[in-house]
Amino acid sequence: MELSQETLESVGRYVRSNLSSWLRDVTTERETALLERSVRIEEELKAQRELIQHGFSLMEKRFDQVDKRFEQVDRRFEDMRVDMNARFEQVDKRFEDMRADMNTRFEQVDKRFEDMRVDMNARFEQVDERFREMHRYSSRWFTAISVILALLALSGILSNFVG
Secondary structure, three states: OOOOHHHHHHHHHHHHHHHHHHHHHHHHHHHHHHHHHHHHHHHHHHHHHHHHHHHHHHHHHHHHHHHHHHHHHHHHHHHHHHHHHHHHHHHHHHHHHHHHHHHHHHHHHHHHHHHHHHHHHHHHHHHHHHHHHHHHHHHHHHHHHHHHHHHHHHHHHHHHHHO
16 A cells, blocks of 8 residues: 555644644653652652651660660669778778787787796796705715715724724
């Protein structure tokens, strides 16, 4: 089928006169689809922003809870430090009291040893005096016995001469 030149020109005029309205209809539908799509994207972005903000809000609350917990732990550590310092001071005081008591007792023991040493020295002096007295006493007896034996020996020698 072959078209004449006139038919082609007539079709050309018809297309030219209606082309702008056709394009408008196609463009309008396309723009409407794009606009609807943009609106859906914006709504989705808004929903995403709200979710993110809600997530940040929840994270902020959680951070506040964690901060409070850290503050509680810090207070507990501070209380424990104060309590431990008080206990160490009590232990130091008890050790100091024990040291003072031990020093007192050692001084008492040293005094008793000194008293015992003085007493033992006095007793040794007494024993030494007794030995000296016994020596003097035994020396006298030994001298007296020696004299008697010497006299007896002399008398026996004399009786042999005499008799």
